Amino acid sequence: MSDGHLSINQETIKQWSLPELAEGCAKAGIDKVGLWRAPVQGYGVERTAALLADHGLSVTSLCRGGFFTALEPAERARALDDNRAALDEAAALSTDTLVLVSGGLPEGSKDLHGARERIADALGELAPYAAERGVRLAIEPLHPMFASDRCVVSTLSQALDLAERFPADQVGVVVDTYHIWWDDQAPAQIARAGAGGRIHSFQLADWITPLPAGVLLGRGQLGDGSVDFRAFRTLVEATGFDGPIEVEIFNEGLWARDGAEVLAEVASRYAEHAC
Numbered sequence: 001m002s003d004g005h006l007s008i009n010q011e012t013i014k015q016w017s018l019p020e021l022a023e024g025c026a027k028a029g030i031d032k033v034g035l036w037r038a039p040v041q042g043y044g045v046e047r048t049a050a051l052l053a054d055h056g057l058s059v060t061s062l063c064r065g066g067f068f069t070a071l072e073p074a075e076r077a078r079a080l081d082d083n084r085a086a087l088d089e090a091a092a093l094s095t096d097t098l099v100l101v102s103g104g105l106p107e108g109s110k111d112l113h114g115a116r117e118r119i120a121d122a123l124g125e126l127a128p129y130a131a132e133r134g135v136r137l138a139i140e141p142l143h144p145m146f147a148s149d150r151c152v153v154s155t156l157s158q159a160l161d162l163a164e165r166f167p168a169d170q171v172g173v174v175v176d177t178y179h180i181w182w183d184d185q186a187p188a189q190i191a192r193a194g195a196g197g198r199i200h201s202f203q204l205a206d207w208i209t210p211l212p213a214g215v216l217l218g219r220g221q222l223g224d225g226s227v228d229f230r231a232f233r234t235l236v237e238a239t240g241f242d243g244p245i246e247v248e249i250f251n252e253g254l255w256a257r258d259g260a261e262v263l264a265e266v267a268s269r270y271a272e273h274a275c
Contacts, residue, residue, distance in 0.1 A: 003275050007032035007060040009203070010039060012266060016259040018043045022055040024263055034061045034203075034246045035093065037086060038183020045092050052093075059095035060244040061138070061201050062086065068122035069103035069152060070116040076118070079103075079131035082125050091133040098130070098198050099138050099174055104149040117154045120162055127170040138200035139163055140174035143182075145215060156180055156189035163198050172198035175236055176248070178205040178219050181227045187235050188247055202236050203246045205272060212252075222269035229274040245274065258259045 008030055010021060018039060025033060033052070040048045040062070052059060065086040070076045083098075088096045094275035102119045109115070123137060130137050139159040140150035155158050159173040173193050180186045193199045206227050222229060233245070247266050254262050 003271075005243070005245045006030055006267065006270050007034055007244040007246040008176065008266065009034035009061075009063075009183045009246050012247055012249045012254065013259045013262050014250075015257075017019065017045075018048055018223065022051050022057055024260055025057060026055040028260075028263055030263075030267065031057055032060050032244050033057055033249060034063065035059055035095075037089060038061050039095070040089065049093050059093045060246055061097040061099050062090040062093060062095050063099040064101045065098045065126075065137070066100035066151075067103040068100075068119045069106060070118075071106045071109065074165060076122070080122060080125055083122070084129055087126070087130050087133050087135050090135045090166050091218045096134060097136050097138050099140050099201060101140060102151050102153045103241065104152060109187075111201050112147070112152050112263060116158070116162065120165060123162065124168060126167045131167075131170050131266060135172045136169065136200045138174045139171065140176060140201075141179055141223070143179045155183055156186060156193060160193055160196075161190060161196065163197065168197040172200035174201040174203060175199055175232070176201075176203040176205070177229060177232050178207060178248075181207055181232070190232075191233045191239060194236070194241055195235065199236060199239060199241050199243075201246065202233075202241065202243065203248045205234075205247070205249045211234055217250045217252050219251055221249060221251065221254065221265065224275045233274055257261075 065083040067079050095162050108233050141153045142157045144154040163171045206222055206225035208225035209221035211218040
């Protein structure tokens with residue numbers, strides 16, 4: 001069904017509980033999952049770790065930390081505390097990767113440079129804490145349409161400019177096809193990231209239009225849109241990357257369907273379009 005690299009991100013089959021995810025993936029012969037903090041916290045971090053171990057599943061990433069761009073000191077302190085908690089959770093789940101959504105512009109601000117520098121400041125505080133726990137911080141660039149409210153880091157180049165201020169085993173990047181497929185500099189930046197050992201996560205989702213209202217839930221099933229997944233995989237693996245490939249799709253249409261059917265379709269589309 002898969003080539004052994006496939007990881008199913010929890011949000012792709014959001015309709016499933018954690019026990020259903022564990023049982024469904026194990027039954028399908030998929031031994032890797034990416035997790036999100038809220039459902040893990042709801043089920044219990046230690047309980048989640050035990051559940052996945054019982055089903056022979058490993059955690060390829062935990063999402064999400066970040067939101068570092070606030071101007072108000074108390075708010076920034078709260079964000080750092082929350083990220084330390086996320087790193088503790090990642091360590092408890094035995095994953096080496098915490099995905100960061102860095103944060104948008106504070107209300108009333110138009111200072112992109114200042115926001116990115118506050119991200120660097122936060123990374124400087126968190127990177128040693130992460131290293132102590134054996135967890136890497138993975139900066140995820142988001143499509144520019146999210147720059148104002150969600151993530152001022154819009155390209156791999158911008159993400160690497162931040163990551164390269166720190167050791168590669170502490171801070172790297174996420175290569176997510178949904179967010180970077182449009183960027184003609186992406187191939188060179190993937191090579192740059194790989195040469196530095198900074199590809200900490202590789203994620204797949206397709207780009208489909210028209211985008212839905214709210215745009216966040218506009219990720220497409222593999223093969224339904226504009227992304228050449230095999231080309232991106234070739235670029236990533238040419239750097240020596242041999243890690244998990246996580247399918248992360250936020251799509252209400254998929255969430256309304258039977259979870260086992262969606263899982264089988266994801267595995268089939270992955271084999272067809274990304275192998």
